[in-house]
Amino acid sequence: MARVFPEGRLVYGMQLPVQSQSSIYAEPWEAGAGPADLVAVARAADRSGFGYLASCDHVAIPRRLAAAMSTVWYDPVATLGYLAAVTEHVRLLSHVAIVALRHPLLSAKQYATLDHLSGGRLILGVGAGHVQEEFEVLGVDFERRGAVLDECLDALRAALGPEEFPEFEGARFGFRDLGQLPRPAQERVPVWVGGSSAPAVRRAAVRGDGWLPQGDPRDRLPDRIARIRQLREEAGITEPMEIGAITEALYVGEPGWDTGRRTLTGKPERLAESLRGYAELGVDQIQVRFRSRDRQELVDQITAFGAEVGPLLND
Template sequence: MQLPVQSQSTLYAEPWEADAGPDDLAEIARTADRSGFAYIASCDHVAIPRRLAAAMSTVWYDPVATLAFLAGVTERVRLLSHVAVVGLRHPLVTAKQYATLDHLSGGRLILGVGAGHVREEFEALGIDFESRGAVLDESIEALRAALGPDEFPAHHGKSYDFEGLGQRPRPAQEHVPLWVGGSSPAAVRRAALKGDGWLPQGDPRDRLPAQIAKLGQLREEAGLAGRPFTVGAITEPLYVGEPGWNVGRRTLSGPPEALAESLRAYRAMGVDQIQIRFRSRSRTELTDQMGVFGGEVGPLL
């Protein structure tokens, strides 16, 4: 699941999150750890321009700091950047941060990357917004090298060029999974050809089969069909049980068996992992929902 509190866009934040803080994040992460969730995720924005602040808010915790903090209060759950806008930083900086996170967490990192969409953010940092797709393509290659086993990684490209520079600690994992986020044709192609997985952005159920078919076609044409690849999906908002309040018309609600039956449709269309978000009016209601889902819905999936 994507963590609440750490990003508070009006598209999904609940009112109670406005007054929440580190204690709430820690308890939610511990609940995810106990309840069998595969990963907890944190977003990435450096700064939000005034024109977008009303919709996006300016609450965007740094993902490395947030996931490192939560690594210290959890034991099992994996830590996903969903997604790191890696074009905003040199690959050696990104590698240093996330390799350290993987090392400190005992190998629990999943590095999710994306191109970014806020022009002013790039301009303020002196980075060309129009070339962000090409820069991301190269960044993935550079990160493959910088997060690999070599203490002195090497990469020679158009935007980045380095060798003979050592970085330790190395990641705890021999291979850090790198998932690519986004649902545009360019993002789907990038995920298929350069990633270990795909993180869609807002694709409803009826669009997923075509997207998954395209991923498979691209990977087969490139000779990658036999390699492991994780297809993700973001589900509709969920509420386990019968809500006594208005949870919105798109929210899936009902008993565990009904929710599981609905969610199994994702597996049938070729999805490997689902990211879920619960409707809630408080931290307690959220952690209760997570606990019930982990205990009564998860086993049915």
């Protein structure tokens, strides 16, 4: 079993700012930010009881998507490895690694090293990807990316296991008599599968230890969760699975500035009451995002959430 967090408790984590700057969620101040800002945020989350910090994955953004997605996408292994050295407790999540873009032995080398160096704090989050040009330039069949991902996951299970010389034989990848050290610090690296399409939900159910939905609103989660449970039961999988959700944007307290009509604001008790609703839907961990105008405001929000909201989530 590769459960990360205690069963029966609602855990909170966050995606890092700065390392990905899509116009959908990046704050204006992030455009001028850099490594020192990432360190400050990571340390604040580590002190404030956050379960994980997450980093995204894109290799190259085509010009047609650059205005919306931006071309700022830090490498997740480098980013999480950098922050592993300045944190102690918080888990390190790739949300999500597009592992089909790389040979599974290459991914295994990178993520095993990250887990080893961080003392076993890796959560490997994976997804199918959606940018066709990335696949084409790296020589991967975009139309078959789901099948490639499925095989990559099976290969990674072998390559991230305890054996120095792992073995795997699949339709696209195969390896044996090739040793990789260091091994991961964890006996079994937890794999969380991202995506909300029907194939992604099925993949999460039968191949994942956890599910990372892609921004599903609350009213869609019950059906998705029920489907995952049904698929696991049909597959004879009895191990518990960690279900995630991405919350509404948050601001602890009264902001005094326009945070947008969909932002959940107010006293800690109000935020906690609303967020506890996710647990009632069957969610185990929530990914929170705070509105902020600069790094210090974000650090203050992280600190306030950890001190004032987090302790109320499991009352």
